[in-house]
Amino acid sequence: MSALYLGIDVGGTNVRFGVFDGAQCVASYRTEMNLRERCAQAGEVGTAQQLVLEALASGYHRLREQCPQIDGVGVAFPGFVTADGLLRQSPNIPHLESFALEARLSEQLQVPVLLENDANAAAFGEFWALRQDHPEMQSLIYVGLGTGVGGGWIQSGRPWRGEDGAAMEIGHLIVVPGGRRCGCGNQGCLEQYASAQGLVSSYLEYTGMAADPKIIAQLAQDQNPGALRAFQTLAEHLGQALAHVVKVLDSRQIRVGGGLSAAWDCFGEELRQQLRRNMIPALQDTVEIAAGNGDDQAGMRGAALLAREVLTA
Ligand SMILES: [Zn+2]
Structure with missing residues (x-):
């Protein structure tokens, strides 16, 4: 039997667990754990950390009933993960400062664990998929458009974490x-301009009306001027920012994931043009930008694939 890895995608509200055989999800489980609220209520580091460990262990044990052999666990966490696997801080989930999540979860479950920043995990999932056809690939820039805007960079085949785990906070x-x-x-x-919330703010600013991102995307498809302008603003700022990032990192592939990437048709072409316009002219044609896999398995799939690669290395 081939090796199975559990990927866990931790969010402030939901936590997703998926057992993967390669990139294929063979069992999954999603639960509303409200970690943001519960850790805030816990009020101090010890209790909050214990709460997270118990939440992750419970999902592991639940999936073990279906898949008795889990060879390793990858955890995608919204926070700063240092090179030695320490969660330095999570802006989304309070009271988790200097949390040795990787070591403690591994000790509790008696299985190897890899902790990674959530955008970096999603970036690795995209990189892994692309590398199947392009084995020479070494790097990839990832941007996740969701509640916020996250970034990840794969360099020499591995996520780049930076000194404090805060690299690519684009x-x-x-x-x-x-x-x-x-x-x-x-x-x-x-x-504030390119996340789901940013899109909502732009639409409100231009029309005086409140609408959620799905409605704004529908309105843009129907050529509604306010919705088109909100997506234009998103594409303009994101394109300029990504051009800066490319100038610094000199990577050739960019993938855009996250929930808002489902509305790629509303901004993808404009984003490509904005990126091009802001690039160094001689390098304009060297960069490829495309929508990534925006499905809700992206975080856990990336974490499982990365755990498989790193823990067996
Ligand atoms: Zn800010």
Whole structure:
């Protein structure tokens, strides 16, 4: 029997568990755990960390009933993961500072565990899929458009974490000096224009009306001017920011995932043009940008694939 790896995609509200044979999900389980709220209520680090460990262990044991042989676990977590597998901090889920999640979960489950930042895990899933056809590939830039804007970079075949696990926080590149207020404390961050929330804010600003991203995408398909302008704003700022990122990293492949990538038809072409326009002219044709796999398995699939590759290396 081939090796099976469990991928866990941790969110502030939902946690998804999937057992993978390669990239194929063979069993999955999704549950509303409200970790953001429960860790906030816990109020201190010890209790909050214990709560997360128990939540992840419960999903593992549940799937073990269907798949008795799980060879390793990959955890995709929304937070800063350092090179030695420490969760330094999670902006989404409070009271988890300096959390040795990887070591403690491994000790509790008696199985090897790999912890990775969620955008980096999704980036690796995209990289893995692309590498099937292009084995020479070494790097990939990933941007996840969801509630926020996340970024991941695969370099020499592995996610790049940075000194504090905070590499590729592209959602907080400032694209409009003095612009919309951001949760990070600054103003005009990319996240305020290119996330689902950013799209909603733009639409509200241009039309005076509130609508959720799905409705705005439908309206854009129907050529509604306010919705088209909101997507234009998204594409403009994201394209400029990605051009800067490419100038720094010199990677050739960009994939855009996350829930909002389902509306790729509403902004993909404009994004491609904005990226091109802001690139160094001689390099304009070297970069390829496309929608990634925006399905809700992306985080856990990437985590499982990365765990398989790293833990067996
Ligand atoms: Zn910010």
